[in-house]
Amino acid sequence: YHFLKLLISQHTATFTIIRFTLPYLSKQRWEEGKSSDGQKWTTLEHNGPLFPPEYEPLPNNVVFYYSGEAFKLGLASEEIATFYAKMLDHEYTTKEVFQKNFFNDWREEMTEDERKVIKKLSKCNFSELHAYFVNKAEEKKNMTKEEKQALKEDNAKLTEQYGFCFLDGHREKIGNFRVEPPGLFRGRGEHPKMGKLKKRIQPEDITINCSKGSRIPGPPQGHKWRKVQHDNTVTWLASWVENIQGHPKYIMLNPSSKLKGEKDWQKYETARNLKLRVDSIRRQYQSDWSSHEMRNRQRGVALYFIDKLALRAGNEKEDDTADTVGCCSLRVEHITLHKELDGKEWVVEFDFLGKDSIRYYNKVPVEKRVFKNLKLFMENKDPDDDLFDRINTSSDSSQMTVLLITSLSAEDMTVEEKILAYNRANRAVAILCNHQRAAPKTFEKSMQLLQEKIKKKKEQIELAKRELKEAKNAHRERPSDKSKNLVAKKEKVLKRLQEQLKKLQLQMTDKEENKVIALGTSKLNYLDPRITVAWCKKHKVPIEKIYNKTQRDKFAWAIDMTDEDFEF
DNA sequence: TAGAAGACTTGTATTTAACAGC
DNA sequence: GCTGTTAAATACAAGTCTTCTA
Numbered sequence: 093y094h095f096l097k098l099l100i101s102q103h104t105a106t107f108t109i110i111r112f113t114l115p116y117l118s119k120q121r122w123e124e125g126k127s128s129d130g131q132k133w134t135t136l137e138h139n140g141p142l143f144p145p146e147y148e149p150l151p152n153n154v155v156f157y158y159s160g161e162a163f164k165l166g167l168a169s170e171e172i173a174t175f176y177a178k179m180l181d182h183e184y185t186t187k188e189v190f191q192k193n194f195f196n197d198w199r200e201e202m203t204e205d206e207r208k209v210i211k212k213l214s215k216c217n218f219s220e221l222h223a224y225f226v227n228k229a230e231e232k233k234n235m236t237k238e239e240k241q242a243l244k245e246d247n248a249k250l251t252e253q254y255g256f257c258f259l260d261g262h263r264e265k266i267g268n269f270r271v272e273p274p275g276l277f278r279g280r281g282e283h284p285k286m287g288k289l290k291k292r293i294q295p296e297d298i299t300i301n302c303s304k305g306s307r308i309p310g311p312p313q314g315h316k317w318r319k320v321q322h323d324n325t326v327t328w329l330a331s332w333v334e335n336i337q338g339h340p341k342y343i344m345l346n347p348s349s350k351l352k353g354e355k356d357w358q359k360y361e362t363a364r365n366l367k368l369r370v371d372s373i374r375r376q377y378q379s380d381w382s383s384h385e386m387r388n389r390q391r392g393v394a395l396y397f398i399d400k401l402a403l404r405a406g407n408e409k410e411d412d413t414a415d416t417v418g419c420c421s422l423r424v425e426h427i428t429l430h431k432e433l434d435g436k437e438w439v440v441e442f443d444f445l446g447k448d449s450i451r452y453y454n455k456v457p458v459e460k461r462v463f464k465n466l467k468l469f470m471e472n473k474d475p476d477d478d479l480f481d482r483i484n485t486s487s488d489s490s491q492m493t494v495l496l497i498t499s500l501s502a503e504d505m506t507v508e509e510k511i512l513a514y515n516r517a518n519r520a521v522a523i524l525c526n527h528q529r530a531a532p533k534t535f536e537k538s539m540q541l542l543q544e545k546i547k548k549k550k551e552q553i554e555l556a557k558r559e560l561k562e563a564k565n566a567h568r569e570r571p572s573d574k575s576k577n578l579v580a581k582k583e584k585v586l587k588r589l590q591e592q593l594k595k596l597q598l599q600m601t602d603k604e605e606n607k608v609i610a611l612g613t614s615k616l617n618y619l620d621p622r623i624t625v626a627w628c629k630k631h632k633v634p635i636e637k638i639y640n641k642t643q644r645d646k647f648a649w650a651i652d653m654t655d656e657d658f659e660f
Numbered sequence: 661t662a663g664a665a666g667a668c669t670t671g672t673a674t675t676t677a678a679c680a681g682c
Numbered sequence: 683g684c685t686g687t688t689a690a691a692t693a694c695a696a697g698t699c700t701t702c703t704a
Contacts, residue, residue, distance in 0.1 A: 328667075340665080
């Protein structure tokens with residue numbers, strides 16, 4: 093769990109981040125009146141998941157070719173072929189691993205006769221299939237307004253029927269009420285299983301969870317559920333096992349639900365409690381740097397990294413997944429020690445792939461004792477050995493914290509400036525947590541557009557200034573009510589233009605600074621929303637300017653309970 | 661008690677809806 | 683009203699941490 097806090101005092105935006113592991117905390121007696129028997133609900137009723145539509149066979153004029161010859165595929169293998177055909181202009185399909193995995197899985201689903209003929213992916217020609225789907229997408233785009241409206245209404249009906257459940261008597265929104273459709277697995281980074289066939293889920297694969305005595309959802313015609321259970325120690329409504337990694341998947345509630353909201357609240361309360369102990373935890377791990385036990389030294393340094401850099405814990409991973417690491421799973425090859433670098437002493441250079449194969453690159457000056465310890469941990473090891481070989485994320489008291497404070501301030505700000513300040517604080521957190529995104533494809537273009545707008549606005553301002561001057565002169569020469577009004581009017585116009593310019597410039601700054609940073613994750617999962625709500629109230633910033641509809645729903649608990657003098 | 665299985669949160673990519681500018 | 687951009691919503695993979703089981 094990662095936690096952070098956003099403190100925004102008088103005209104000042106300040107974030108404090110706290111990232112730590114829960115076992116350490118849950119052993120403390122901080123539970124906020126949470127039921128100890130693990131009951132998550134008393135009654136639960138729902139309509140089961142919504143299945144994706146059955147496969148629609150291709151029309152006869154859309155032909156698959158093998159070795160240049162038309163080849164009619166059976167329904168099952170045709171469907172799988174369409175998965176690949178749809179992805180043809182995606183980078184994935186150029187990757188060897190993807191192709192290999194796809195082709196292996198595809199062949200497994202083929203009939204004997206198909207398998208006899210289709211032996212090489214390179215001889216397969218999906219282009220007609222691809223074109224067919226491109227065309228279909230185009231047609232969908234060109235549908236009339238009425239058709240689109242009808243489609244929308246159909247969708248709304250389904251959401252109405254399947255998108256809600258009753259939990260303890262309250263009607264709650266479900267997060268993902270659709271069963272995932274079949275397709276090709278798209279792992280992130282260099283995932284060894286990319287391209288494998290994600291099979292169609294049948295009702296017979298699905299476990300339903302609801303309360304005893306509730307109306308049990310009916311399986312689709314001619315089918316039955318794998319199992320119906322009544323376990324109120326878990327929060328999911330339905331589950332199945334996906335065939336790629338063999339992991340369970342769940343249908344759960346939307347973040348706007350009471351159940352999720354209370355859990356979220358509890359999370360931030362835990363963070364709040366941690367704040368009281370951060371100092372002592374820091375003293376502890378610093379003293380561990382000189383421990384005579386190697387295990388303690390490693391733990392002390394690992395904790396320091398997590399505290400200082402907001403690294404993830406770094407659990408052990410299964411094989412057959414992309415090679416990514418977190419703090420505890422760092423290997424010797426992921427860091428380089430520099431006694432001196434860029435005029436700084438005791439610098440550690442990090443370079444590794446973290447969650448979702450996002451690169452973490454950072455050069456960090458550290459305390460001398462940390463540096464010496466790292467050198468010790470690396471002695472007589474190969475590059476692919478674990479840096480922290482004596483600890484793992486479940487070793488005792490894995491206490492991990494992070495605290496960062498960035499301060500941004502200004503006096504007498506407009507709402508726009510306040511929002512920029514907020515976003516900057518938000519951004520400082522995202523940068524620390526390495527929440528990166530690829531620069532949007534249209535970034536340069538839209539930047540240029542903004543640039544032009546600003547130029548235009550400046551020209552307008554020049555013009556307005558001249559006109560104002562003229563009006564003033566005219567008024568001086570021949571004062572009248574009319575001329576006086578004109579001056580006032582021109583002043584007003586100029587002022588408004590100047591405000592608009594400022595707004596545009598702020599917008600541009602924000603955009604530029606946000607180029608490769610994703611704010612969403614930290615806003616949604618790390619910032620205590622109560623701090624944001626209090627800040628909005630205090631500074632008269634409408635909450636809608638900070639949180640969109642979804643976010644307001646998710647943080648309804650915070651919006652309801654927080655007044656302007658809330659302190660984290 | 662360690663390793664596997666299970667449950668739940670976090671995070672990026674993709675899809676869809678809303679909006680601005682013509 | 684149309685079209686291209688941007689923001690919101692959704693999808694689902696990939697983490698973390700808990701609980702079960704041999």
